Amino acid sequence: MLEIIVFLPLIAALAIALGAPARFTALSASAFALVLSLVLAIQFDLTKEGGFQFESARPLLDIGGFPDLSLSFGIDGISLVLLLLATIVMLSAVWVAPGEKQIKGSSKLYYLSLLLIGGGAIGAFCSTDLFFLYAFHELALIPTFLMIGIFGHGENRVKTAWTITIYLGVGSLILLVGLIMALVGVGADTFNIEEIIALAKSPETAIAAGEQKWIFGILLVGFGILVSLFPFHSWAAPAYSDAPEPVAMLHAGVLKKFGLYGLIRIAMPMLPAGMEALTNVLLVLLLGNIIYLGLVTIAQKKLDRMLGYSSVMHMGYVFLGIAAANHLGVSGAVLLMFAHGISIALLFALCGWVRENYGTVDFEKLGGIASHVPKLGLLFGFAAFASAGLPGFANFAAEVAIFFGAFKGAEDGIGWIQWATIIALWGVVISAVYMLRAYRSIFLGECSKTLSAPADMTWAARLPILLLLVALLVVGFVPEILNQFIRPAVEGLFLVKAG
Amino acid sequence: MPVYFLEIIVVALGLLILMVDAFVKLEDKRTLAWVGMLGLVVVFALLFRVQWPESTEGAFWQFYSANDNLALFFKGIAILCTLGVMIMSYDFSGVVVDQTADPEPGAHPQAGLGEFFALPLFACAGLMWMASANNLVSIFVSLETVTICFYVMVAYLRRNVGSLEAGVKYLILGALSTGFLVYGFAWLYGVTGSMDLAEISAALAKPDVNQAAALFAFALILVALTFKVGGAPFHFWIPDVYQGAPTPITAFLSIGSKAAGFIVLLRLVSPFLASGELVGKVTLAIAIIAGLTLLIGNLSAIPQKNFKRLLAYSSISHAGFLLMALACTPRSSDASGALSKPVTVIAFYLGAYLLMTILAFLVMTVVRRKIADETFDAYTGLAKRAPFLSAAMLIAMASLAGIPLTVGFWGKLFVFKLAVEQQQWVLLAIGLIGAGAGFYYYLKIAASMYLGTPDPKKQVIDDTPIPIGNVARIAMILLMVGIIVAGVNPSLILGLLD
Numbered sequence: 003m004l005e006i007i008v009f010l011p012l013i014a015a016l017a018i019a020l021g022a023p024a025r026f027t028a029l030s031a032s033a034f035a036l037v038l039s040l041v042l043a044i045q046f047d048l049t050k051e052g053g054f055q056f057e058s059a060r061p062l063l064d065i066g067g068f069p070d071l072s073l074s075f076g077i078d079g080i081s082l083v084l085l086l087l088a089t090i091v092m093l094s095a096v097w098v099a100p101g102e103k104q105i106k107g108s109s110k111l112y113y114l115s116l117l118l119i120g121g122g123a124i125g126a127f128c129s130t131d132l133f134f135l136y137a138f139h140e141l142a143l144i145p146t147f148l149m150i151g152i153f154g155h156g157e158n159r160v161k162t163a164w165t166i167t168i169y170l171g172v173g174s175l176i177l178l179v180g181l182i183m184a185l186v187g188v189g190a191d192t193f194n195i196e197e198i199i200a201l202a203k204s205p206e207t208a209i210a211a212g213e214q215k216w217i218f219g220i221l222l223v224g225f226g227i228l229v230s231l232f233p234f235h236s237w238a239a240p241a242y243s244d245a246p247e248p249v250a251m252l253h254a255g256v257l258k259k260f261g262l263y264g265l266i267r268i269a270m271p272m273l274p275a276g277m278e279a280l281t282n283v284l285l286v287l288l289l290g291n292i293i294y295l296g297l298v299t300i301a302q303k304k305l306d307r308m309l310g311y312s313s314v315m316h317m318g319y320v321f322l323g324i325a326a327a328n329h330l331g332v333s334g335a336v337l338l339m340f341a342h343g344i345s346i347a348l349l350f351a352l353c354g355w356v357r358e359n360y361g362t363v364d365f366e367k368l369g370g371i372a373s374h375v376p377k378l379g380l381l382f383g384f385a386a387f388a389s390a391g392l393p394g395f396a397n398f399a400a401e402v403a404i405f406f407g408a409f410k411g412a413e414d415g416i417g418w419i420q421w422a423t424i425i426a427l428w429g430v431v432i433s434a435v436y437m438l439r440a441y442r443s444i445f446l447g448e449c450s451k452t453l454s455a456p457a458d459m460t461w462a463a464r465l466p467i468l469l470l471l472v473a474l475l476v477v478g479f480v481p482e483i484l485n486q487f488i489r490p491a492v493e494g495l496f497l498v499k500a501g
Numbered sequence: 502m503p504v505y506f507l508e509i510i511v512v513a514l515g516l517l518i519l520m521v522d523a524f525v526k527l528e529d530k531r532t533l534a535w536v537g538m539l540g541l542v543v544v545f546a547l548l549f550r551v552q553w554p555e556s557t558e559g560a561f562w563q564f565y566s567a568n569d570n571l572a573l574f575f576k577g578i579a580i581l582c583t584l585g586v587m588i589m590s591y592d593f594s595g596v597v598v599d600q601t602a603d604p605e606p607g608a609h610p611q612a613g614l615g616e617f618f619a620l621p622l623f624a625c626a627g628l629m630w631m632a633s634a635n636n637l638v639s640i641f642v643s644l645e646t647v648t649i650c651f652y653v654m655v656a657y658l659r660r661n662v663g664s665l666e667a668g669v670k671y672l673i674l675g676a677l678s679t680g681f682l683v684y685g686f687a688w689l690y691g692v693t694g695s696m697d698l699a700e701i702s703a704a705l706a707k708p709d710v711n712q713a714a715a716l717f718a719f720a721l722i723l724v725a726l727t728f729k730v731g732g733a734p735f736h737f738w739i740p741d742v743y744q745g746a747p748t749p750i751t752a753f754l755s756i757g758s759k760a761a762g763f764i765v766l767l768r769l770v771s772p773f774l775a776s777g778e779l780v781g782k783v784t785l786a787i788a789i790i791a792g793l794t795l796l797i798g799n800l801s802a803i804p805q806k807n808f809k810r811l812l813a814y815s816s817i818s819h820a821g822f823l824l825m826a827l828a829c830t831p832r833s834s835d836a837s838g839a840l841s842k843p844v845t846v847i848a849f850y851l852g853a854y855l856l857m858t859i860l861a862f863l864v865m866t867v868v869r870r871k872i873a874d875e876t877f878d879a880y881t882g883l884a885k886r887a888p889f890l891s892a893a894m895l896i897a898m899a900s901l902a903g904i905p906l907t908v909g910f911w912g913k914l915f916v917f918k919l920a921v922e923q924q925q926w927v928l929l930a931i932g933l934i935g936a937g938a939g940f941y942y943y944l945k946i947a948a949s950m951y952l953g954t955p956d957p958k959k960q961v962i963d964d965t966p967i968p969i970g971n972v973a974r975i976a977m978i979l980l981m982v983g984i985i986v987a988g989v990n991p992s993l994i995l996g997l998l999d
Binding site for chain 1: 995
């Protein structure tokens with residue numbers, strides 16, 4: 003069934019290329035993928051400690067001298083949560099995408115690209131083969147380039163499309179070298195992730211600590227570029243603000259999580275000594291994300307830019323959870339990946355509605371619109387609170403876990419990571435400031451006379467938004483829903499480390 | 502069927518086309534291309550039914566290697582490449598006729614087209630022989646068979662100044678490089694006392710070999726072959742010749758000629774790499790050339806505006822990656838074992854390069870027939886006008902850039918892996934820079950197809966669809982599927998080499 007979920011978006015994309023009705027095919031494929039991934043979540047065996055489930059493998063390459071390759075899929079709790087994130091956001095992104103007639107240009111290309119971006123993320127999260135993990139992620143590269151370049155907003159969209167493509171392309175190349183170095187380092191002749199990690203854990207084949215530092219550094223730069231870790235963040239905010247909103251939802255919400263997933267799935271278990279050596283560097287960089295980029299976010303004057311920077315800023319928390327390198331921190335990081343993905347998708351979807359109906363997302367031009375679109379105002383309020391980490395939303399549960407995780411060990415004296423946590427806490431204030439400011443300048447105050455008053459959001463427009471909001475609230479009130487999957491998987495990561 | 506029948510059939514096919522052209526009155530000379538294409542398909546099928554000789558006694562096998570899977574693989578590349586060239590030539594024949602035929606009264610309107618279909622076959626036979634050549638004499642003769650065919654083909658458009666200029670440049674520089682090669686052979690014979698590669702290898706492995714003389718021979722041979730495969734600093738002819746030559750011949754040069762250059766390079770370099778005394782200096786020289794080629798090819802490709810010139814620099818850059826693989830030969834006592842992996846990687850890379858480059862050139866030929874422009878302007882806004890052609894070109898470019906799930910990615914992955922294993926960090930860094938630049942210049946064509954809007958000042962706005970012949974369309978679909986399927990499962994190509 004996992005294979006069906008992975009290939010569904012790709013087959014739908016092929017069908018669209020061959021002439022199937024674009025919106026209908028895309029929507030039904032993503033709805034079906036979501037239903038199937040919920041079924042997987044129900045069937046998931048919680049009693050198993052770590053390890054992949056629903057595994058399937060099709061051996062492809064088995065020739066001496068070359069690493070064994072197999073088209074293999076499987077999910078553990080971490081990938082299941084990310085799979086749910088990907089399918090939820092994909093459905094909602096396809097749903098809020100404009101109708102076939104409203105798209106300027108080829109609607110086929112539009113929906114096909116959306117499916118490839120979403121399908122690439124799903125494939126990456128479900129692959130248990132290192133090659134396919136990497137390759138599925140790259141599947142999104144060219145569709146993103148075309149989507150931003152053709153259907154994006156603003157004068158600079160072609161330049162933005164180039165920036166993100168070259169940046170991410172080079173990032174993936176650096177990542178590739180890091181992965182090859184890790185592969186060669188443990189002497190693996192396979193791409194199978196479990197076997198590679200087993201090799202990395204066994205004392206005979208483990209990589210020497212001095213070498214681990216280098217490899218981890220390269221991987222951190224590679225994955226860091228993909229996640230927009232400070233100072234490799236400059237592609238992200240312009241790309242998200244110039245991209246069509248469904249692409250921004252998928253990219254900021256789902257695809258960007260790939261880099262974090264890769265760190266947790268590959269770099270952490272394979273290179274523990276390398277990670278330990280570079281934790282302090284990572285702490286400095288992630289504070290750059292939280293504090294410096296947080297302040298940059300406050301200074302933004304347009305909603306789309308602000309959301310772009312805010313999504314970059316929030317990555318700092320996830321990195322903090324990873325840097326903590328204990329159960330609580332990493333579980334919190336995974337949960338925040340889910341929560342942030344949903345909430346940023348929610349915000350971008352609403353931003354798209356504002357742009358479509360008011361023709362602008364400029365704070366100065368908007369103002370007081372809550373009087374004509376109260377439903378939008380309410381939904382945006384929820385989304386803003388979620389993003390700022392108010393209790394009741396999944397983001398809160400995740401951030402609390404990260405902070406507690408990172409502060410652990412304070413009884414032995416306050417070290418680098420505890421200081422970093424203390425500073426990072428101020429990020430919560432920063433995000434409250436910019437979210438509330440955005441809410442005030444768009445929805446409250448004097449309504450500008452020049453703005454026309456559109457009809458409020460219809461049910462059709464609200465449904466995809468509500469889908470995201472419900473997911474956030476449910477997980478926010480009962481984080482155990484996802485934590486029950488995440489906990490054994492994270493323990494699995496550390497279990498193998500001990501043995 | 503004995504293996505050398507393959508070459509004989511291809512030569513016979515070429516002669517047949519010449520004879521039919523001379524003695525049969527054809528309404529449409531493009532029928533000849535059909536003969537060639539069908540014949541090549543048959544030869545390709547026969548490739549899988551080859552029988553190796555039981556005994557390799559006799560004079561013939563001193564010039565022709567037996568039990569050689571690698572040679573078969575390269576013969577396959579030569580045949581498929583020629584097939585692709587024939588398909589392109591079929592579409593391109595209108596341009597050939599325009600720029601060759603004399604408008605004399607009474608002459609056949611397509612006079613001069615027949616040889617355009619026969620020459621690639623003769624070149625193909627030469628390429629196939631070159632894949633099996635195991636003796637300095639047969640290497641030289643087969644190489645010259647190919648090169649002389651190319652001299653004619655490059656300058657074929659005799660009313661086109663660009664083509665003539667390309668022909669002269671190629672002739673002069675080609676002759677010069679041949680001179681280097683022969684001189685190198687002479688020194689090599691002087692050092693080792695043999696023309697046979699196996700004997701040369703044995704002679705070079707001896708500790709009392711005259712190192713200075715052997716290295717001098719190596720340097721001369723390396724210069725000549727670097728010229729043939731388009732490596733820096735002997736790459737200057739490539740952009741001009743590629744731009745001027747008829748498009749199908751450019752494709753032939755960039756794939757067939759390069760693949761053949763590499764198999765000869767592999768055969769000639771392996772004795773040196775097998776020699777414990779020389780291997781360090783030899784790999785260093787190759788590494789320097791590889792690094793230079795990668796830098797020059799990739800960085801010069803960035804500002805190009807003419808598509809053929811861009812592909813010319815791209816072919817230089819791919820030569821750089823291939824040389825990089827060769828420079829990463831492990832230094833082990835077991836020479837044949839050490840070289841086997843880089844050789845497999847190089848053969849795989851060339852197979853991948855064949856698929857993607859033929860696809861790019863096919864699209865280019867079809868577009869060129871409708872739009873008489875070879876700059877990027879011809880491709881501006883093409884996606885609206887010709888979605889199929891644009892998608893095909895996009896896949897070819899993605900593969901050339903080395904994006905995963907296309908076959909081009911595996912080539913780069915294997916080369917990078919070799920470099921990591923051999924800890925060639927400088928080369929690896931240069932390769933990364935090259936691959937990064939590749940993202941930009943290959944996507945540039947995608948950008949003009951999908952993001953550009955035609956500028957009325959620069960070109961006539963024309964929204965009529967571009968007609969695609971059925972053969973070309975089928976070939977494009979097959980190539981696209983091949984690129985993606987082999988991109989998911991590289992054993993499709995690697996399996997042939999195992």
